[in-house]
Amino acid sequence: MILDEQIARGDVIVLDGATGTEIERLGGKMDSAAWCAVANMNYPEKVQQVHEAYMRAGADVITTNTFATCRHVLAGAGLDNDTVAINQQAVKLARNARDAVAPSRPVAIAGSMSNTVAWQPGFISPDPRFIPSERQETANYREMANTLADSGVDFLILEMMLDIDHASRALEAAVGTGLPVWVGISCSLEDDGAVVGWDLATQGRITADHRPPLPLPLGEIIDALQKIGGDVFGIMHSTVGATTPGLQVLCERWTGPVMAYPETMRSTQLPADQADRLPTPSFLDVGNVSPDIFAEACRGWVNQGVQIIGGCCGATIEHMQAMIARLPAQVGNRSPVG
Numbered sequence: 001m002i003l004d005e006q007i008a009r010g011d012v013i014v015l016d017g018a019t020g021t022e023i024e025r026l027g028g029k030m031d032s033a034a035w036c037a038v039a040n041m042n043y044p045e046k047v048q049q050v051h052e053a054y055m056r057a058g059a060d061v062i063t064t065n066t067f068a069t070c071r072h073v074l075a076g077a078g079l080d081n082d083t084v085a086i087n088q089q090a091v092k093l094a095r096n097a098r099d100a101v102a103p104s105r106p107v108a109i110a111g112s113m114s115n116t117v118a119w120q121p122g123f124i125s126p127d128p129r130f131i132p133s134e135r136q137e138t139a140n141y142r143e144m145a146n147t148l149a150d151s152g153v154d155f156l157i158l159e160m161m162l163d164i165d166h167a168s169r170a171l172e173a174a175v176g177t178g179l180p181v182w183v184g185i186s187c188s189l190e191d192d193g194a195v196v197g198w199d200l201a202t203q204g205r206i207t208a209d210h211r212p213p214l215p216l217p218l219g220e221i222i223d224a225l226q227k228i229g230g231d232v233f234g235i236m237h238s239t240v241g242a243t244t245p246g247l248q249v250l251c252e253r254w255t256g257p258v259m260a261y262p263e264t265m266r267s268t269q270l271p272a273d274q275a276d277r278l279p280t281p282s283f284l285d286v287g288n289v290s291p292d293i294f295a296e297a298c299r300g301w302v303n304q305g306v307q308i309i310g311g312c313c314g315a316t317i318e319h320m321q322a323m324i325a326r327l328p329a330q331v332g333n334r335s336p337v338g
Contacts, residue, residue, distance in 0.1 A: 001180045002108045002154050003060060007257055010330045012302055015061045015110075015261050015310025016054035017320045023050055023065075025316070032121040033076030033130075037068040040089045041082070047090070051097035053317050055107055058324040061310070062097065064090040066112045066148065067159055071140040072132040076118025084147050091151035110157040110182065111148030113141065113174060115166040137166070141173035148177075155180040159312075160237045162186045162197035163216060164224045175229040182259065182308075183225055184236035187218045187246040195245045197221050198238065218249045226254065234259030237312040240289055240297050247301060247337040258334075259308030260301050264289035264315050289314070291322035299326045305334030 003013060020036035028043040030036055039047050051062045068074075069090065071083040079086065094109045118130040132140060145156060156174040161167035161183060174181045186198035196215035222233065233254045235246035243262045251258060265288070298309050309327065311319050 002106050006060070006106070007307065010307070012327050012329060012331055013060050013259075013308040014058055014320075014324060014327070015259065015308060016051070016059040016063055017261075017311035017315035017317065018263075018313050019047075019050055019063065019065050019067070021314055021316060022053070023047060026050070031077045033118040033127065034073050034079065035068040035116075036065060037074060037086065038077060038079070040065055040069070040086050040093065044089065044093055048093045048097045048100075051094050052101045054320065055097065055101045055105075057317055057320050059107070059310070059320065061108045061110050061308075062094055063110045063112045063157060063159075064094050064148065064153060066090045066144070067114045068116055070113070070116075070144050072130050072136065073116060073118050075130045076127050083143065087144060087147045088151045091148060091153055095152055108154040109152070110155055111145075111151075111153030111179075112157055112159050113144055113148070113170055114159045114161075115141075115163075115170050116160065134169070138169050138173070141170045142176065145173040145177050149179050153179070155182060155231075157182040157184060158230075159184045160186045160198065161221070161225065164221055167221065167225055168228060171225055171228045171230065180231045181229060182232040182234065183230040184234050184259070184261070185218070185221060185225070185246070185250070186237040187235060187242055187249075188215065188238065189242040189245055193245075195219075195242070195249050218246060219253060222250055222253045232257045232259055232308060234261070234306075234308060236261045237263050239263060239265070240294065243297070243301070244337055247306065251305070251334060251337060257308060258306045259310075260298070260306045261310035261312050261315070262289075262294070262297070263313040264294055264311065264319060265313050289319075291316075291319045294319045295322035295326045298323045299328075301337060302327055303332040304337050305332055306337070307331040 026046045031038045117126040120127040188199040195218040199215045
């Protein structure tokens with residue numbers, strides 16, 4: 001893989017930041033079911049512009065705009081028949097951006113996969129019309145992984161893995177392509193100090209009476225997924241506060257390269273009468289972790305052995321620029337993260 005030499009010698013690898021956040025800042029509109037997936041067709045120039053901006057800032061990895069482009073997610077936007085074309089377009093835009101900005105620099109293209117589902121318009125809950133069967137879900141992940149691989153990504157990156165069942169299906173599909181696979185797990189810190197798979201209720205995005213199934217302990221998720229495969233494991237799409245204990249759990253179980261890319265979104269309980277409402281997804285007003293705080297947290301993790309570092313939802317170009325300016329060239333010796 002294009003970054004193997006850098007990883008082997010201990011170089012710090014910089015991931016990009018949020019894609020949907022930046023597309024929306026440029027004027028692109030999100031879809032209530034499929035988030036920023038529609039931008040690949042509706043705003044291709046904005047998607048490519050975001051990739052180019054991250055590379056100019058210093059990113060070593062750009063992530064395809066495919067977090068929400070699996071067939072059963074696109075079905076919620078009426079685009080399931082365009083699944084292959086949308087994923088191919090996403091890879092094309094990333095490759096075009098690399099050719100335009102970094103033709104002679106080793107920048108890798110990561111094909112993003114997640115186990116998200118189509119959301120009900122206006123609500124923080126899955127749309128039951130588009131929840132696939134286990135067999136359909138497995139087939140959809142395989143289709144997506146193979147499409148991304150065939151379209152020319154350098155590796156696959158699984159994002160927002162937060163359980164065992166769905167994450168295992170996605171990971172098996174990714175590993176089946178033969179490409180390297182980086183596994184990003186999302187976690188939450190519960191009131192009792194437990195670190196668990198990402199929990200909407202804990203994050204303040206939904207009230208307890210709408211709570212999804214109880215999240216699993218993070219350690220159980222990591223242990224189960226490691227048995228399937230993966231070349232890099234990390235904590236992502238988690239608050240800065242939850243990322244540190246998440247990395248502690250991960251580093252107790254995983255000896256390979258570690259990555260971290262937190263979100264910068266607000267974790268505030270919604271009023272009870274608005275708890276299940278979610279307007280057309282917007283990331284423009286949810287960030288409350290400043291670029292300086294974000295950058296210092298990332299620098300600390302790298303000094304303690306996290307080699308691959310970046311940002312997720314709400315992490316803007318400004319966040320990434322502040323982070324890159326503070327990073328050492330080499331990853332620190334692994335030590336207890338704290």
